[in-house]
Amino acid sequence: MAQSSDVNLLMTRSISPNDLLIRRLQSIHPVSNEEIRALRDLPLEIASLEPGHDIVRMGERPTQCCVVIEGFTCIYKLTSDGGRQIMAIHVPGDIPDIQSLHLGVMDFGLAPISSCTVGYIPHEKIQQVCDTYPRLGVALWRETLIDAAIYRDWMLNIGQREAFGRVAHLVCELMMRLKAVGLTEGSSFKFPVTQANLADAFGISSVHMSRVYGMLAKQGLLLVTRTHITVLDWDELQEAGDFDPTYLHLERNAPA
Incomplete structure (x- = not known):
């Protein structure tokens, strides 16, 4: 092939x-x-x-x-x-x-x-x-x-966090997993996934998903386009998502 x-x-x-x-x-x-x-x-x-x-x-x-x-x-x-x-x-x-x-x-x-x-x-x-x-x-x-x-x-x-925290947590996770294989560009990574797909991951509607992205952008945590996510404030994003990377068991534990 x-x-x-x-x-x-x-x-x-x-x-x-x-x-x-x-x-x-x-x-x-x-x-x-x-x-x-x-x-x-x-x-x-x-x-x-x-x-x-x-x-x-x-x-x-x-x-x-x-x-x-x-x-x-x-x-x-x-x-x-x-x-x-x-x-x-x-x-x-x-x-x-x-x-x-x-x-x-x-x-x-x-x-x-x-x-x-x-x-x-x-x-x-x-x-x-x-x-x-x-x-x-x-x-x-x-x-x-x-x-x-x-x-x-x-x-x-999904069971214990509000939608805002769920999304922040996933972005932190993706940032670290992609960084581990060398697929981040500074504080950005490619993520051309629709809000409808993400809504199915978080158990919320597509409209709610759009609102959460807007809230994260308004608070200066993320910049989201159709193809990329840029993390604007890593420390605040981790706090918003109650994110502890221990469960990923990676050699490298924080984005540069």
Whole structure:
């Protein structure tokens, strides 16, 4: 499959698709030079996707995992009448469906929430690397544990914070996760995700989501455009979101 223009852009910046996965694992676990070479040798089948086309559907039995290379994906579940709750947002470098390596049937849907490029890796190739390099198996296990930690903080965020704090908290989280893989530009990061998608993550309406963005801008915390978010006051944003980065278990704990 031909590489997308997004992947070509990454290559011109000397960041290969495999390097994003390596950066993600390095941010949470030591990775040796030999292990880095093994990760670089993993075959990735590159695909470009748009919102509205699932990567994996609930009930499917996938034989491969995907690495997010460009854009953002979400894990979601549906109610019987079609209501959607976004359970997690994944950034480049993440393997959002790593659970499928050990769980035969998917109990959630995985979909793009922006224009997105992913790389598919067959389960057998991941298992071979883990068998040959057991520490990489530990790193991927640690990744799933951190996913669980993020779920717990999201539950607290939605259950106990007002919408203003929920949004501030997520922006802090995204800033740190993207910084860990080298995808921030100073105090800004690319985030072309619609307010309707974010509303499904926060359990609020699109209108309410728009108001919250406006409140954060009015208080001098954020500058939001259709494609980017700029953090104007990091310390105040953390306070507004009651944000403690411990649950991310990153080597680097604050944006520069």
